[in-house]
Amino acid sequence: MIEGIWVDEAVTELRPDFRVLVVGAYGLRGGPSDDRSRAWLAEAAAEAVPPSHEHIAAWHDAYRAFGAKPQRTRPSVDALVRRMPPPEINLVVDAYNAVSVRHVLPIGGEDLAHYEGTARLVRASGDEPFDAMEKGEVVVDHPEIGEVVWRDDRGVTCRRWNWRQCVRTRITEDTTDALFLLERLAPMPLEALRAAGDELVERLREITPEVRVESRLAGA
Incomplete structure (x- = not known):
């Protein structure tokens, strides 16, 4: 299911060093946050780096490359390390947020049941729909022309590379099949x-020992 996921050349021209580790997890049995996920978040908070860390600075540079202002719309890992301890959402989201903070890289999570077609990272034309939550209500927005976005056949699933996820594909307590996007820029080693x-994957197997997992590296 993850084989077709791709990164457009227009994105790799901005950052030839970009790589994304794509992880598919099938048969998850999630649920609300519990003592395990709270411990993961607490451990991550204890090891959190400052927002000036070189991995976060690399994302600021990447945002500026397509015209975004990273101090206004922050890369997801930057926003997370500024909210210590990280917020409790649910078991699966807590798991990948904790890993994001500990390893200083953005991680996106998508519910595959609400995905349409193949995930791809592209530069937006500006007319793609993006459903967001504003003041407790779902509204349809659109990315800026040239903005780096993750999208499927229906519309944008995450704006500004990893800044803000849409409502439609977010992971909930009922998610069973999920896609995770672990995004890397230099100087972070591929190892x-x-x-x-x-x-x-270890955290997901703590949540669901029988979960099926596949992964692949994508990028330039």
């Missing part, structure tokens, strides 16, 4: 990216 993926 560190793979280590983050291994830790995420």
Whole structure:
């Protein structure tokens, strides 16, 4: 299911060093946050780096490359390390947020039951729909022309590379099949990216021992 996921050349021209570790997890049995996930978040908070860390600085540079202002719309890992301890969402989201903080890289999570077609990272044309939550209500927004976005056949699933996820594909307590996108820029070594993926899989297997997992590296 993850084989067709791709990164457009227009994105790799911005950052030839970009790689994404794609992880598919099937048969999850999630649920609300519990003592396990609270412990994961607490451990991550104890090891959190400052927002000036070089991995976060690399994402600031990547955002500026397509015209975004990272101090206004922050890369997801930057926003997370500024909220210590990380917020409790649910078991699966807590797991990947903890890994994101510990390894200092953005991680996106998508519910495959609500996905349409193949995930791809592209530069937006500006007319793609993006459903967001505003003041407790779902509204349809659109990315800026040239903005780096994850999308499927229906619309944008995450704006500004990893800034804000849509409502439609977010992971809930009822998610059973999920897609995780672990995003890397230099100077983060590829070995560190793979280590983050291994830790995420370990956490998912703590949640659901029989979960089926597949992964692959994508990018330039």
